Amino acid sequence: xxxxxxxxxxxxxxxxxxxxxxxxxxxxxxxxxxxxxxxxxxxxxxxxxxxxxxxxxxxxxxxxxxxxxxxxxxxxxxxxxxxxxxxxxxxxxxxxxxxxxxxxxxxxxxxxxxxxxxxxxxxxxxxxxxxxxxxxxxxxxxxxxxxxxxxxxxxxxxxxxxxxxxxxxxxxxxxxxxxxxxxxxxxxxxxxxxxxxxxxxxxxxxxxxxxxxxxxxxxxxxxxxxxxxxxxxxxxxxxxxxxxxxxxxx
Amino acid sequence: xxxxxxxxxxxxxxxxxxxxxxxxxxxxxxxxxxxxxxxxxxxxxxxxxxxxxxxxxxxxxxxxxxxxxxxxxxxxxxxxxxxxxxxxxxxxxxxxxxxxxxxxxxxxxxxxxxxxxxxxxxxxxxxxxxxxxxxxxxxxxxxxxxxxxxxxxxxxxxxxxxxxxxxxxxxxxxxxxxxxxxxxxxxxxxxxxxxxxxxxxxxx
Ligand SMILES: [Fe+3]
Numbered sequence: 001x002x003x004x005x006x007x008x009x010x011x012x013x014x015x016x017x018x019x020x021x022x023x024x025x026x027x028x029x030x031x032x033x034x035x036x037x038x039x040x041x042x043x044x045x046x047x048x049x050x051x052x053x054x055x056x057x058x059x060x061x062x063x064x065x066x067x068x069x070x071x072x073x074x075x076x077x078x079x080x081x082x083x084x085x086x087x088x089x090x091x092x093x094x095x096x097x098x099x100x101x102x103x104x105x106x107x108x109x110x111x112x113x114x115x116x117x118x119x120x121x122x123x124x125x126x127x128x129x130x131x132x133x134x135x136x137x138x139x140x141x142x143x144x145x146x147x148x149x150x151x152x153x154x155x156x157x158x159x160x161x162x163x164x165x166x167x168x169x170x171x172x173x174x175x176x177x178x179x180x181x182x183x184x185x186x187x188x189x190x191x192x193x194x195x196x197x198x199x200x201x202x203x204x205x206x207x208x209x210x211x212x213x214x215x216x217x218x219x220x221x222x223x224x225x226x227x228x229x230x231x232x233x234x235x236x237x238x239x240x241x242x243x244x245x246x247x248x249x250x
Numbered sequence: 251x252x253x254x255x256x257x258x259x260x261x262x263x264x265x266x267x268x269x270x271x272x273x274x275x276x277x278x279x280x281x282x283x284x285x286x287x288x289x290x291x292x293x294x295x296x297x298x299x300x301x302x303x304x305x306x307x308x309x310x311x312x313x314x315x316x317x318x319x320x321x322x323x324x325x326x327x328x329x330x331x332x333x334x335x336x337x338x339x340x341x342x343x344x345x346x347x348x349x350x351x352x353x354x355x356x357x358x359x360x361x362x363x364x365x366x367x368x369x370x371x372x373x374x375x376x377x378x379x380x381x382x383x384x385x386x387x388x389x390x391x392x393x394x395x396x397x398x399x400x401x402x403x404x405x406x407x408x409x410x411x412x413x414x415x416x417x418x419x420x421x422x423x424x425x426x427x428x429x430x431x432x433x434x435x436x437x438x439x440x441x442x443x444x445x446x447x448x449x450x451x452x453x454x
Contacts, residue, residue, distance in 0.1 A: 010336040014375075018453065023263045024394035031265070033392030036312035040444050043453035044418060050372050051385045051400070052454045054335035055325065056350035064285065073284050095258050106289075108273025116269045117281055120319075132284050133269075134276045170266065170273055176337060178325045179454050181396055183389050185264040199265060202394050208262045234258045 013239040014048030015179045016095055024202030031198045032159050052179040053238075058104040060138055067136050070109070070149035074132030081131035083112025083150030085226035088186070088214065091143040092173060095237030099143025103235075106136040106172040107147065114153030114167075123155050148226065154193050166193035166200065175235040186231045187213045263395035266321065270389060274321050275354045290323065290352030293366045297346040300329025300367035304436040305401065307353075308360050309388055312444040316360025320390035323352045324364055324401075326383070331370030340372075368403065374414040381409035381416070388441065398452040401439045404431040424450050 024031075026038035046052075066073035071081045088107075092100040110116045110133065113125035117133050131150065139145045152167050168185045175181075187194050194200055194213065203209050211234070220228035271279035275288040294302070305324070309317040327333050332343040334350075343349065353362035371379045384401045402410050410416055410429065419425050427449045430439035441449045 010339070012337050012339055015454075018260065020395075020453070022259055024265075026394055026397075028394060031392070031394070034265075034394055035392075037317070037390065037392035037443050038312075038394075039397065039448055039451050041448050041450075043451050044415075045453045046415060046418070047375065048454060049374055049380065049415070050333060050338075051325070051327075051380075051383070052398075054333035054337045056334065056348065057336055058289075062289065067285070074281070093258060095260060097256060097258055106273050108269060116272060118269045118272055118279060120268060132272075132276070132281045134273045134281060134284055136285075170264075170270070172266070172270075172273060176335075178385055178387070179398075181323070181387055182261065182263060183266045183270075183396055184261050185267075199267075203262045203264075205262075208259070211259070211261055212264070234261045236260050237257065 011176060011238045011240070012053060014053055015177060015236040015238055018236060022203075022205055022208045024204070028202040031202050034202070048177070048179055053177045055174060055176055055178040055180065057102055057176065058138060058174065063136065063138065068147035070131070070133065070135045070147065073135060075130035079130045081111065081150050082128050083131075083152075085148070086151050087146060087148055087220065087222065087226050087228040088169065088231055089144070089146035089220060089228060090214075090231040090233065092139050092145065092175070092233045092235060093143055094175070094235050099139070099141070100175050100235055101139055101141045101143060102176075103139040103143065103145075104136065104174045105139065105145055106134070107169050108134045109149065109152040109169045110155055112150050112153050114155030125153065125155070151188070159198055163198055164193055164196070166191045166197050171233065173233055173235060177238070180235040182233075182235060184212060184233070186229075188229065189213055189216045265391060265394050266389035266396075268319055268391040270321050270391075271319075271354050274352065278354045288352070290348075290350055293348050293351045293364065295346050298367055299344050299346070302435065303366060303368050305364045305366060305384065305430070306436055306438045307355075307362050307364070307386070307401075307441065308439075309355060309390070309441045310443065314445075317355055317390050318357050318360045320355045320388055321352065322355065322362050323350065323387045324366070325350050325385040325387070326366065327369040327372055329367050329370055331372040371409060376414070378414050379409070379412070381406050381413035383413075386441070397443075398454055399441060399449055400428055400452065401437070402429045403437060404429050419450055
């Protein structure tokens with residue numbers, strides 16, 4: 001945790017105001033579970049204090065060799081997970097367009113049949129004995145990341161009488177400040193289920209939803225092995241002090 | 251027309267869903283052998299400086315039921331009030347204290363327990379001191395965007411009385427929603443997502 005990820009000067013400014021209109025509201029009755037789990041009162045607005053502009057940073061020492069390979073990290077030796085093999089790659093950027101180095105990404109997903117390895121999972125699709133469903137990686141100096149997995153399947157879930165999740169991968173991201181903490185989901189280009197999903201539709205703005213749809217990138221595929229999807233993630237930007245604190249600005 | 255500011259927009263949040271444990275606490279969820287241990291389970295070691303405490307957290311929904319599928323993260327300063335973060339410019343934090351913890355709430359009781367140290371005080375941007383506090387972030391199925399709040403300490407009445415963040419709370423009856431009572435070495439903090447006792451959540 002103490003390892004400095006970068007030789008860049010650490011940023012210490014407060015974060016840009018979060019545009020809550022581009023996020024789902026807490027209370028979104030089309031997603032029924034949100035009804036009893038949503039705060040109803042106004043949030044207390046606070047400009048960043050030390051408690052939010054700082055945040056934990058993780059060193060590469062936490063990573064195991066197969067953490068970014070979901071095809072193999074749970075599989076028996078010599079075996080691999082079943083499903084369409086894909087590479088997911090992209091960058092973690094901030095709202096100023098700068099790559100976020102040393103960002104820990106954690107991801108989890110259903111198997112190719114749409115089944116999660118979880119006690120509470122009720123879908124009848126089969127478990128894949130060689131697929132666990134979790135992985136993680138840390139971004140490079142320029143914010144780049146990549147991992148290998150299988151394309152997850154869609155699955156039904158109890159909400160409306162016949163709601164299905166589009167194929168998706170869950171992402172958890174740490175930037176450099178705790179105020180940047182974000183969990184989101186990646187969807188796949190061309191999936192018609194995206195526009196039917198109540199969880200997707202908690203996001204009020206179509207353009208914002210499109211920012212969660214990864215593009216198929218045939219130039220980044222590994223021929224005869226894996227296709228590639230590009231998924232960039234944007235975290236909140238930080239104000240820099242252009243004048244009064246010039247040495248710490250950037 | 252004017253020149254563009256060339257800004258990107260933050261990626262929208264989506265719920266962590268019912269299976270967040272698979273990604274965030276896989277060993278807790280029964281997926282062993284992928285990671286040695288779940289990240290954030292240990293914040294302290296035998297050399298950590300400061301007063302050892304435990305913090306017991308529950309997240310309670312609008313029907314009064316504790317969430318049994320939530321993941322709670324905490325972030326705090328060390329005993330001297332320093333954060334273990336590259337953005338901490340005031341000095342080096344205790345290298346034996348991570349400052350960050352993550353726990354899943356218990357699938358039977360809805361409780362989670364953090365073994366940590368009591369944090370020191372640190373300045374608000376205008377230089378006034380904040381009272382000791384722990385920053386908390388909650389995700390779960392049904393929570394569309396992670397919720398930020400803070401826990402203050404019930405036995406720090408004087409410091410709490412001059413805390414600049416608590417002072418901002420217009421409805422003074424709500425200040426108590428951020429203060430955890432102490433019993434022995436354990437602080438108990440119930441977070442109410444909605445209702446009469448809705449916790450003050452922060453837009454930071
Ligand atoms: Fe899912």
